[in-house]
Amino acid sequence: xxxxxxxxxxxxxxxxxxxxxxxxxxxxxxxxxxxxxxxxxxxxxxxxxxxxxxxxxxxxxxxxxxxxxxxxxxxxxxxxxxxxxxxxxxxxxxxxxxxxxxxxxxxxxxxxxxxxxxxxxxxxxxxxxxxxxxxxxxxxxxxxxxxxxxxxxxxxxxxxxxxxxxxxxxxxxxxxxxxxxxxxxxxxxxxxxxxxxxxxxxxxxxxxxxxxxxxxxxxxxxxxxxxxxxxxxxxxxxxxxxxxxxxxxxxxxxxxxxxxxxxxxxxxxxxxxxxxxxxxxxxxxxxxxxxxxxxxxxxxxxxxxxxxxxxxxxxxxxxxxxxxxxxxxxxxxxxxxxxxxxxxxxxxxxxxxxxxxxxxxxxxxxxxxxxxxxxxxxxxxxxxxxxxxxxxxxxxxxxxxxxxxxxxxxxxxxxxxxxxxxxxxxxxxxxxxxxxxxxxxxxxxxxxxxxxxxxxxxxxxxxxxxxxxxxxxxxxxxxxxxxxxxxxxxxxxxxxxxxxxxxxxxxxxxxxxxxxxxxxxxxxxxxxxxxxxxxxxxxxxxxxxxxxxxxxxxxxxxxxxxxxxxxxxxxxxxxxxxxxxxxxxxxxxxxxxxxxxxxxxxxxxxxxxxxxxxxxxxxxxxxxxxxxxxxxxxxxxxxxxxxxxxxxxxxxxxxxxxxxxxxxxxxxxxxxxxxxxxxx
Amino acid sequence: xxxxxxxxxxxxxxxxxxxxxxxxxxxxxxxxxxxxxxxxxxxxxxxxxxxxxxxxxxxxxxxxxxxxxxxxxxxxxxxxxxxxxxxxxxxxxxxxxxxxxxxxxxxxxxxxxxxxxxxxxxxxxxxxxxxxxxxxxxxxxxxxxxxxxxxxxxxxxxxxxxxxxxxxxxxxxxxxxxxxxxxxxxxxxxxxxxxxxxxxxxxxxxxxxxxxxxxxxxxxxxxxxxxxxxxxxxxxxxxxxxxxxxxxxxxxxxxxxxxxxxxxxxxxxxxxxxxxxxxxxxxxxxxxxxxxxxxxxxxxxxxxxxxxxxx
Numbered sequence: 007x008x009x010x011x012x013x014x015x016x017x018x019x020x021x022x023x024x025x026x027x028x029x030x031x032x033x034x035x036x037x038x039x040x041x042x043x044x045x046x047x048x049x050x051x052x053x054x055x056x057x058x059x060x061x062x063x064x065x066x067x068x069x070x071x072x073x074x075x076x077x078x079x080x081x082x083x084x085x086x087x088x089x090x091x092x093x094x095x096x097x098x099x100x101x102x103x104x105x106x107x108x109x110x111x112x113x114x115x116x117x118x119x120x121x122x123x124x125x126x127x128x129x130x131x132x133x134x135x136x137x138x139x140x141x142x143x144x145x146x147x148x149x150x151x152x153x154x155x156x157x158x159x160x161x162x163x164x165x166x167x168x169x170x171x172x173x174x175x176x177x178x179x180x181x182x183x184x185x186x187x188x189x190x191x192x193x194x195x196x197x198x199x200x201x202x203x204x205x206x207x208x209x210x211x212x213x214x215x216x217x218x219x220x221x222x223x224x225x226x227x228x229x230x231x232x233x234x235x236x237x238x239x240x241x242x243x244x245x246x247x248x249x250x251x252x253x254x255x256x257x258x259x260x261x262x263x264x265x266x267x268x269x270x271x272x273x274x275x276x277x278x279x280x281x282x283x284x285x286x287x288x289x290x291x292x293x294x295x296x297x298x299x300x301x302x303x304x305x306x307x308x309x310x311x312x313x314x315x316x317x318x319x320x321x322x323x324x325x326x327x328x329x330x331x332x333x334x335x336x337x338x339x340x341x342x343x344x345x346x347x348x349x350x351x352x353x354x355x356x357x358x359x360x361x362x363x364x365x366x367x368x369x370x371x372x373x374x375x376x377x378x379x380x381x382x383x384x385x386x387x388x389x390x391x392x393x394x395x396x397x398x399x400x401x402x403x404x405x406x407x408x409x410x411x412x413x414x415x416x417x418x419x420x421x422x423x424x425x426x427x428x429x430x431x432x433x434x435x436x437x438x439x440x441x442x443x444x445x446x447x448x449x450x451x452x453x454x455x456x457x458x459x460x461x462x463x464x465x466x467x468x469x470x471x472x473x474x475x476x477x478x479x480x481x482x483x484x485x486x487x488x489x490x491x492x493x494x495x496x497x498x499x500x501x502x503x504x505x506x507x508x509x510x511x512x513x514x515x516x517x518x519x520x521x522x523x524x525x526x527x528x529x530x531x532x533x534x535x536x537x538x539x540x541x542x543x544x545x546x547x548x549x550x551x552x553x554x555x556x557x558x559x560x561x562x563x564x565x566x567x568x569x570x571x572x573x574x575x576x577x578x579x580x581x582x583x584x585x586x587x588x589x590x591x592x593x594x595x596x597x598x599x600x601x602x603x604x605x606x607x608x609x610x611x612x613x614x615x616x617x618x619x620x621x622x623x624x625x626x627x628x629x630x631x632x633x634x635x636x637x638x639x640x641x642x643x644x645x646x647x648x649x650x651x652x653x654x655x656x657x658x659x660x661x662x663x664x665x666x667x668x669x670x671x672x673x674x675x676x677x678x679x680x681x682x683x684x685x686x
Numbered sequence: 687x688x689x690x691x692x693x694x695x696x697x698x699x700x701x702x703x704x705x706x707x708x709x710x711x712x713x714x715x716x717x718x719x720x721x722x723x724x725x726x727x728x729x730x731x732x733x734x735x736x737x738x739x740x741x742x743x744x745x746x747x748x749x750x751x752x753x754x755x756x757x758x759x760x761x762x763x764x765x766x767x768x769x770x771x772x773x774x775x776x777x778x779x780x781x782x783x784x785x786x787x788x789x790x791x792x793x794x795x796x797x798x799x800x801x802x803x804x805x806x807x808x809x810x811x812x813x814x815x816x817x818x819x820x821x822x823x824x825x826x827x828x829x830x831x832x833x834x835x836x837x838x839x840x841x842x843x844x845x846x847x848x849x850x851x852x853x854x855x856x857x858x859x860x861x862x863x864x865x866x867x868x869x870x871x872x873x874x875x876x877x878x879x880x881x882x883x884x885x886x887x888x889x890x891x892x893x894x895x896x897x898x899x900x901x902x903x904x905x906x907x908x909x910x911x912x913x914x915x916x917x918x919x920x921x922x923x924x925x926x927x928x929x930x931x932x933x934x935x936x937x938x939x940x941x942x943x944x945x946x947x948x949x950x951x952x953x954x955x956x957x958x959x960x961x962x963x964x965x966x967x968x969x970x971x972x973x974x975x976x977x978x979x980x981x982x983x984x985x986x987x988x989x990x991x992x993x994x995x996x997x
Contacts (some may be wrong), residue, residue: 662926
């Protein structure tokens with residue numbers, strides 16, 4: 007990690023002294039903090055690319071240093087003393103397995119949490135025997151639903167402080183002090199992201215930025231009255247009492263570390279997408295239940311539900327639940343309440359674990375498989391399938407169709423700020439979609455069967471959503487996925503979906519939507535304003551130097567990568583006259599040009615990186631202020647950023663919903679809801 | 687497999703014996719016969735045989751869509767009974783259910799006529815497409831109720847089944863005119879309502895019917911005339927077509943610009959050879975459905991289908 011040499015500034019104590027002395031020194035301090043933040047963002051990005059940032063001594067010291075600014079100098083000394091001990095402690099935990107970690111309680115809670123942060127990045131597997139869902143199945147789930155790489159074991163988030171269970175034994179570990187609690191949250195292994203607390207007063211925000219426990223808190227708006235939502239949406243940073251939300255930690259019952267872990271991973275968007283989130287949540291619940299023991303003189307069916315409610319509160323605070331999660335929660339609570347009262351703890355826990363596993367299997371993964379298989383039948387040779395964003399179900403469906411030998415093109419439409427479509431493009435290319443491959447192979451074969459096959463391309467095209475209206479004319483089917491369906495047939499999905507569906511409707515292209523029935527909801531929603539989730543406003547800005555998301559392929563230039571993966575752009579003989587002239591402009595032979603181009607790109611990128619290293623500070627600041635007029639949105643009273651993450655598609659734009667119980671029109675959702683209620 | 691008993695043969699003989707029998711009913715009738723003759727000892731074997739027979743039937747006949755509705759109903763019934771009882775009991779129950787279905791099916795058309803006839807009023811002009819036994823039943827009922835109405839009938843190429851309908855209506859004493867398929871737009875202004883039958887009613891709430899129904903429906907909608915579809919509930923099929931080319935009857939050689947020798951092409955013969963016989967009408971074009979379960983909107987059909995197949 008080249009970045010680690012950004013040393014922890016030794017003048018931290020001096021800076022604090024200067025802080026009291028002069029305003030200039032304070033400004034300097036602030037600049038330093040900005041630098042720090044940028045470094046952290048970079049770190050996060052690297053982590054996203056699965057580069058282990060685990061046991062970097064620099065990181066620990068900076069973490070300690072950052073804490074030092076928040077707290078007293080006394081703490082600084084203690085904690086800078088820690089890392090060595092922490093490192094040995096964690097490696098011990100990693101090798102000895104479950105028992106070691108559980109017993110390794112620290113006498114001081116704060117120190118223990120600090121320790122946890124250091125331990126987290128190491129993917130130490132602790133307490134595996136307690137998992138109720140078998141490990142291989144868990145891996146399958148994670149891969150299947152394109153969750154981030156490895157499911158971190160519970161140790162990741164908790165380190166030595168595993169024993170946050172219930173009842174009187176744990177009281178000593180949960181502190182009553184909210185700030186310490188918050189510090190505990192941020193000490194998990196998650197590199198902090200850009201910080202936004204929606205609804206914070208402006209001054210609070212500035213202050214909060216100065217001394218950060220950095221977490222992303224994207225607060226949902228479920229259940230708020232329309233006025234409140236509108237007010238928040240239009241001016242998320244308008245000051246006002248009562249808008250600020252803080253989690254009130256209970257003094258007696260702590261949040262389980264697995265829940266903390268999952269919550270934070272959801273907050274940082276590391277786990278996103280309905281299916282991934284619901285599965286992650288249910289798996290966390292399984293662990294919570296495995297660690298649970300009913301306190302004396304309490305009944306499991308009542309106590310466990312209230313205990314779970316607290317865990318859920320934490321999750322919801324980190325990021326509001328999606329409909330699928332809400333339905334799963336409702337189901338789980340109903341299951342718990344339905345359990346006979348005289349059941350032994352162990353037996354009840356075993357049954358619940360089984361039920362959770364069954365729910366995941368039946369309603370999510372197996373349902374996804376059925377949907378993929380049923381949907382694959384709807385894709386025929388020669389189709390041009392247009393999809394938007396990235397969804398695990400859509401991906402599985404396309405791959406299933408490909409596996410059946412169907413030859414079709416895929417257009418992946420994508421949009422800022424998330425640009426998740428790139429992920430889908432990469433997955434599809436990995437699964438064998440590539441115009442180049444098919445073309446060259448059929449060319450080499452030359453003979454039998456090749457003749458009619460060359461007509462059918464199976465490439466992937468990546469395009470921005472702004473190109474939608476021209477691309478839609480080429481599409482023969484539109485494939486989308488839903489976050490939820492409401493009883494009146496409206497579809498809730500990632501923002502931009504309604505636009506794609508509208509374009510398809512106006513071009514008379516059938517819109518196929520995949521949706522597991524556990525995402526059906528008996529509520530009625532008419533528009534996207536009454537209930538929406540606000541994204542991070544900063545995401546709307548272009549951040550020079552920090553790519554929007556991880557780029558596709560080896561290049562770091564996202565635009566270039568998109569071109570690389572475009573079937574149209576490569577295809578000189580494309581039947582689409584609009585696309586092939588772009589290639590005609592390049593006269594070199596394609597192989598050489600791309601190889602040479604890559605080399606030149608690499609050299610250029612290296613130079614640019616070096617230059618950026620030299621004057622990173624100045625260049626970045628100048629670029630930021632010049633590149634994007636939105637950058638000063640925090641100080642400008644006129645400018646508000648609205649980053650809605652969901653929208654609502656009217657039922658008439660959806661031709662068919664593919665569910666695990668068959669293909670249904672949007673008008674039949676109430677019937678499915680009704681019939682299913684009797685069944686489960 | 688089926689041994690001496692040939693299901694296709696039996697199916698064809700059923701169709702030949704009774705001109706009024708529908709394909710799905712004949713299919714269920716033949717499947718019942720098959721089950722009667724079988725001596726399968728396990729449930730699995732039983733199901734396998736029935737499934738194979740269904741596949742054979744679908745392959746052997748040309749209108750597999752309405753036939754498959756019957757097969758689906760039978761197989762669903764079978765899998766439902768399979769959980770409950772022993773093989774022998776299941777067989778008996780199945781035979782009974784099948785026989786009931788075949789006997790009940792005869793009444794379906796009367797019930798549809800019962801539900802639909804109030805929509806026919808005096809001095810109305812009705813446009814019908816092709817020949818359909820349910821429509822004939824409904825109009826016959828209206829005649830017995832002493833209603834005075836006129837009927838335009840499309841010629842319905844290529845088999846000219848409209849002529850058959852005209853002859854039958856004339857016998858009933860209904861004033862009728864046969865129009866060219868191309869004259870639908872011309873005549874639509876004078877029409878009060880449009881009636882069509884259905885080869886199959888699909889999950890989306892749309893229907894599959896004789897070619898020309900779709901364009902008729904489009905014109906009716908453009909002219910804001912109500913279009914009522916008539917179908918017995920045993921014609922509800924588990925299909926969800928997204929377009930005309932998403933039907934099981936679709937073949938890639940239909941209207942496919944195949945290369946032809948200029949001097950040898952017989953365009954007249956080519957016409958019926960390379961043209962589709964069925965098309966799909968999406969639910970948006972259908973005002974109401976008259977079925978033996980009642981008069982329902984197109985979405986009601988999908989509700990019924992889900993209810994039947996979900997559990």
